[in-house]
Amino acid sequence: MKLSKILLTSLAVAALFNLTSCNKSNVKLDNAQDTVSWVMGESLALSVQSTPLKINKEVLIKAFEATMNGKDQPIDNQTYATVMQALNE
Secondary structure, eight states: OHHHHHHHHHHHHHHHHSOOEETTTTEEOOSHHHHHHHHHHHHHHHHHHTSSSOOOHHHHHHHHHHHHTTOOOSSOHHHHHHHHHHHHO
16 A cells, blocks of 8 residues: 555656646646546556456446446445455455
């Protein structure tokens, strides 16, 4: 956890000195928060892509948005814990 905080802080500092504009996807990264947010999103996507499991991208995006927006989840905590445990094995 400490390493991830150091990494995020380093990324934020680096982004302050190198604000970027992402022309390929028409996304403007106007500040450090935008840059760090993009890097986190890209990191999550690369992590998902590296799994051998077939992932439904639309469901994954809906789950991400629901969680970020504090919406109710369609699964209970037990199901979540069971699936997470299986994924970690």
